[in-house]
Amino acid sequence: MRNFGTLYRFELKKLWHRKMIWIALAILTAAAVLIPVGAVTGKVRVSGGTDQVYSLYEIVQRQRTDPAGLEGRVLDTDLIQEAIEKMGVLSRTTITVIGSDNAEASVTVRQADPDELVRTLDGYVVQWEYGDIWNTVETAVGQENMTEDLTGEDYYAALDEARQQAYTVRGLSDGARAWWDAQAEKLERPLTITGYPAGGWCSLAEAAFVVNLFIFLFAIIALSGLFPLESQRRTDALLQCARNGGTPLYAAKLMTGLTVSFCGGLITLGSTAAGCLILLGPEDAATAVQQLMYPAYGAPMTVRQLALTVCGIYLAASLIHAAFVMAVGLLTRGGTSAMAVCFGTMMLFIMVPALPMSHPWLSQLWSLLPTVFGANGVLADPRLVHLGGYLTNFQAAPLLWLVLTLALAALAWLLHRRVPNK
Amino acid sequence: MELITDRLSKHFQNKIAVDRVSLRLAPGVTGLLGANGAGKTTLMRLICGILKPTAGSVSFDGLDVSAEEYRAQLGYLPQDFGYYPDFTALDFLLYMAAIKGLGKSQARRKSLELLDTVGLADVYRKKVKTFSGGMRQRLGIAQALLNDPKLLILDEPTSGLDPKERVRFRDLIADLGRDSVVLLSTHIVSDVEHIADRVLIMRAGQITFDGPWDPERDLEKFYLAQFGEEEANA
Numbered sequence A: 001m002r003n004f005g006t007l008y009r010f011e012l013k014k015l016w017h018r019k020m021i022w023i024a025l026a027i028l029t030a031a032a033v034l035i036p037v038g039a040v041t042g043k044v045r046v047s048g049g050t051d052q053v054y055s056l057y058e059i060v061q062r063q064r065t066d067p068a069g070l071e072g073r074v075l076d077t078d079l080i081q082e083a084i085e086k087m088g089v090l091s092r093t094t095i096t097v098i099g100s101d102n103a104e105a106s107v108t109v110r111q112a113d114p115d116e117l118v119r120t121l122d123g124y125v126v127q128w129e130y131g132d133i134w135n136t137v138e139t140a141v142g143q144e145n146m147t148e149d150l151t152g153e154d155y156y157a158a159l160d161e162a163r164q165q166a167y168t169v170r171g172l173s174d175g176a177r178a179w180w181d182a183q184a185e186k187l188e189r190p191l192t193i194t195g196y197p198a199g200g201w202c203s204l205a206e207a208a209f210v211v212n213l214f215i216f217l218f219a220i221i222a223l224s225g226l227f228p229l230e231s232q233r234r235t236d237a238l239l240q241c242a243r244n245g246g247t248p249l250y251a252a253k254l255m256t257g258l259t260v261s262f263c264g265g266l267i268t269l270g271s272t273a274a275g276c277l278i279l280l281g282p283e284d285a286a287t288a289v290q291q292l293m294y295p296a297y298g299a300p301m302t303v304r305q306l307a308l309t310v311c312g313i314y315l316a317a318s319l320i321h322a323a324f325v326m327a328v329g330l331l332t333r334g335g336t337s338a339m340a341v342c343f344g345t346m347m348l349f350i351m352v353p354a355l356p357m358s359h360p361w362l363s364q365l366w367s368l369l370p371t372v373f374g375a376n377g378v379l380a381d382p383r384l385v386h387l388g389g390y391l392t393n394f395q396a397a398p399l400l401w402l403v404l405t406l407a408l409a410a411l412a413w414l415l416h417r418r419v420p421n422k
Numbered sequence B: 001m002e003l004i005t006d007r008l009s010k011h012f013q014n015k016i017a018v019d020r021v022s023l024r025l026a027p028g029v030t031g032l033l034g035a036n037g038a039g040k041t042t043l044m045r046l047i048c049g050i051l052k053p054t055a056g057s058v059s060f061d062g063l064d065v066s067a068e069e070y071r072a073q074l075g076y077l078p079q080d081f082g083y084y085p086d087f088t089a090l091d092f093l094l095y096m097a098a099i100k101g102l103g104k105s106q107a108r109r110k111s112l113e114l115l116d117t118v119g120l121a122d123v124y125r126k127k128v129k130t131f132s133g134g135m136r137q138r139l140g141i142a143q144a145l146l147n148d149p150k151l152l153i154l155d156e157p158t159s160g161l162d163p164k165e166r167v168r169f170r171d172l173i174a175d176l177g178r179d180s181v182v183l184l185s186t187h188i189v190s191d192v193e194h195i196a197d198r199v200l201i202m203r204a205g206q207i208t209f210d211g212p213w214d215p216e217r218d219l220e221k222f223y224l225a226q227f228g229e230e231e232a233n234a
Helices: A004-016 A019-039 A056-065 A077-087 A114-119 A121-141 A152-169 A174-184 A200-223 A228-232 A236-240 A247-279 A303-332 A335-351 A360-367 A393-417 B040-047 B068-072 B089-099 B104-117 B133-145 B163-176 B189-195 B219-227
Strands: A043-046 A052-055 A092-098 A104-110 A385-387 A389-391 B003-012 B015-025 B028-034 B055-060 B074-077 B151-155 B181-185 B198-203 B206-212
Touching: A004 A247, A004 B089, A019 A200, A019 A247, A043 A056, A052 A056, A077 A121, A077 A152, A121 A152, A152 A174, A174 A389, A200 A247, A200 A303, A200 A335, A228 A236, A228 A303, A228 A335, A236 B089, A247 A303, A247 A393, A303 A335, A303 A393, A385 A393, A389 A393, B003 B040, B015 B040, B015 B055, B015 B206, B028 B040, B028 B163, B028 B189, B040 B151, B040 B181, B068 B074, B074 B133, B089 B104, B089 B133, B104 B133, B133 B151, B133 B163, B151 B163, B163 B181, B163 B189, B181 B189, B189 B219, B198 B219
Parallel strands: B028 B181, B028 B198, B074 B151, B151 B181
Antiparallel strands: A043 A052, A043 A092, A092 A104, A385 A389, B003 B015, B003 B055, B198 B206
């Protein structure tokens, strides 16, 4: 395309000079970094006996350097009973959590040995060693069943039942159920667990959804004026009557918008990832999602695989965000009005994260939209898309976004080409 | 080389801005005069293809106004000339050259040449936002000439220029008129009087006068007679 590289460079330069973009990027990046920082900010005072205060950061680092002795064990009857014994119904201790603003809140944690807890940090770490496993099992079987006669078979049966129930609730077809059942065959039973509690990868997988909203917000701020800017600066007439003012200029602007949004996504997601992995550690990489995040998820997946997949998907979402914002900019022909429309759209998606199952197709389509995707947990929705074979949400969503991005780009092209009537 | 408008009309909601204007413009400078709101700018925007006509057509050398080849031969200086405040003068011209389809080396050569022509060679690295109104206007004239246009549409090109600069640009435009079709709209009757081979007078969207102009005649007197002194001063 004629002069595409030069036009692209100048379009980037136009955005480069806009202070608002840099301010937005700085604020959103800071907010993205603060997500993992929040997880290690605050202190814990263990009450009873001699008061001892630990920072959350200290506790997390201790867990990383001195992992629990559960590494390589399988989640079977023995371990479940051990967790129940250590954590469960045997004793309870109240601890005071001191927030970064020094506000205090008392919470009750299940704890094996209050004396040990007070005496050493290691004692407190016991809670973290068994806490995740205890919670995982409790979520599946219910607190009332966390008894001394609970077996590994009971736990896995409860998971299977929960999975089948989710399939029923989501109205999965027989074919989709069979697909998931085939995936479930590959699950390791009993599950071999790692000694590390939820760490950096787990936090990243959970935080990515919020960062996705930051990316959309950045695209709104950076790109809503990309096309309308020309009419605001009264340069539109010069561009329209020039040889490359049509498709070549449109292509350069489109590519600029996609690049800027993608880079914004890379910076914000990268900041969160760096914060998560530096502060909370990458030690949970090989841990199965079934151990730390979604006990009933029906296919094998590690926490790192999930985090990377989710980050990749939200980076792909940055492209559709950009295409949407640019199309709205061309439609409204005003940067401020485009910003208002896009921001309103984002709020709508935030307020309506799911549609009722009474409209299954609409509900599924809605759940795959980029601002909603993952709002209810990225692995929580087992619905598949049947396109020849079955596609999971992780495969269907980017495909849908690609189609929508192309459609929005085509709409934007038509809007850019139109000759004004006024 | 001929610009043809055939029964060109533009209607806005309650107003007919351009009313069935049919013209044939050959190389040379054509001055377009008219009071405010007469339809001059609308006519020029229609000729540049940046406004959709309600009826009629525009073509240049057989090329329709919507054709890319038409735009390749067009140079336009709008009345309200926009710019990118954070671009340097050279950047602005290089960008406009890229938009007009010039290759990199040609764009640089032509930009520097035109910056010299319009007297901005010594400030080519300065940002446009630091320029005075007159300097910006000169930059606007330079961008219109980047692609050596065969059809040059200038809407109030000398507004904001000091008298010395005005005379200089008047001569430049007269030079351009030797090889190109130049349509020049202005309120400064003396500009047209000095350089226009042909004069168009517009009133209420219609061409009320169209003919060659004898430099010996007093155009201002003729113009005032057409409109009445009050309207001419409006």
